[in-house]
Amino acid sequence: MFKAKERKGPSTPLKSSSAQVQLHSTEPYPHRLNFYDLPPIFDVTLEEFESAALARLRILAEIESSFVRNRSYDELKAVTKTQCDKYLTLNANSASTCDLQGERRRDHVGHFVLRLAFCRSEELRRRFVKAEMMLFRVRWDSDDTREREAFLSSRDFDWVPVDDKEKEMYKTQLMAVPSNIRPQDLEAHFKKDKYYKVRWTRVPDLVEKRRVFLKGGWAYVPAREQSSMVFQEFQTNLEKALEMTAKALPRLDEDTRLLPILNNLSQGFLAGVPSEWLSSSSSAAEGGGIKAEEVDELARKHFPMCMRNLHESLMRDRHLKHMGRLQYGLFLKVLGLSIDEAITFWRRSFSKITDDKFNKEYRYNIRHSYGLEGRRANYPAKSCQQILMQDQPGPNESHGCPYRHFSEDNLQSALLASYAPHGLTAADLPEIMHTVRAGHYHVACTRVFEITHARSGGVKKGEGVGGGESVTHPNQYAARSRELEKARLEKAESERDAMVVDG
CATH class of the missing domain: 1.20.930.80 (Transcription Elongation Factor S-II; Chain A)
Structure with a gap:
């Protein structure tokens, strides 16, 4: 190595x-x-x-x-x-x-x-x-x-300990420094507290909050504020x-x-995105799992905005340009669409062209993305980082990240059109658009996930896709959405069975 x-x-x-x-x-x-x-x-x-x-x-x-x-x-x-x-x-x-x-x-x-x-x-x-x-x-x-x-x-932090004589000299000033100590306990705390002297420029946060006594360019810092000195x-x-x-x-x-x-x-x-998300089950999923006819329903229920946009563009135009086909095709591959089902899906979607044209111009590329042609490489789906930073979309192209590449008006309209049935309202848009304007696109996507899964999946604000984690990959978004639906259905079935037993 x-x-x-x-x-x-x-x-x-x-x-x-x-x-x-x-x-x-x-x-x-x-x-x-x-x-x-x-x-x-x-x-x-x-x-x-x-x-x-x-x-x-x-x-x-x-x-x-x-x-x-x-x-x-x-x-x-x-x-x-x-x-x-x-x-x-x-x-x-x-x-x-x-x-x-x-x-x-x-x-x-x-x-x-x-x-x-x-x-x-x-x-x-x-x-x-x-x-x-x-x-x-x-x-x-x-x-x-x-x-x-x-x-x-x-470590030698070069803090100067304040001796008892100097501490007593400035007792009034030191005890007057604002703190969370109750007034009746100040005297007792002062007697047992240690103090250190450092140049005031080394503790600007404590100076700003008026948590130290300043004298001759020195800041007198109580031991309870020691962490601030360490952090600085x-x-x-x-x-x-x-x-x-x-x-x-x-x-x-x-x-x-x-x-x-x-x-x-x-x-x-x-x-703002660290790396590719890797599903522990992605390899198994590539061998099968979903059918071509299921993709449309999955898109409406579980896809992030980037993949919903690609799917809707494909259904509307009956065609996607190369980068759009690549981004969407690899996503579907990892989602669980087998090579046979992928060919079926793309052939049905490209309904305006003949079988001969499809076989000559598109079948090879589909097989290539599954590692069955050319170098026979097993290509992974594109991560949020790759979608955001690589191959920026041009005119009449549908790939990329809507949070970054759509205009504000188009993005808000698209969000409401796609996710209003799942609980997103116009009142949610200001918060989402605030993070978009700040350039934190994956945070906006994560917030949409939380909002749209609050009712059906019981996701609370701040939980993200689990444990507070933000979205870093389109397949991570879709996989977690499907997991939440599966858990909800299993719970409902269990409750029905319990009612039948009780009845």
């Missing part, structure tokens, strides 16, 4: 005393929390290079979606933890039966690969830092107290590291193995 050895130059941030702690620890990763001071200095296979980055990107993309959807911190924390458990597990030291070093190595590698991918522009750096900051905060809040203290002890330190270190990485990035231009991966990662992050 090819190996891509990480270079120390592009990814090395400012030196920190904690680097020495990590170098001389008995394990490479003694703590669950990590400031990522040292880049990987070991060989990394291309497979690990890409898979670790994609796993982390899924988490960061969902965090961004939470920002867009104005989720509360508790909701964001729950969604992030669910995603981490699924894609990027990171257990505490107390989980002795887990491969802690393997988990932390994967986390470490993924972080530095994304640094390489997202250091290229100011916008990417800003979004990356914001999402990484939130991931660190979620991990901080969920970490074991003793392990968190051990992590803090391993993490952000500052990461911002400096990204700037250094950006300056050294041209050295990677010669490596044709890594650049395509990095470009794909950065494009996915800009689109």
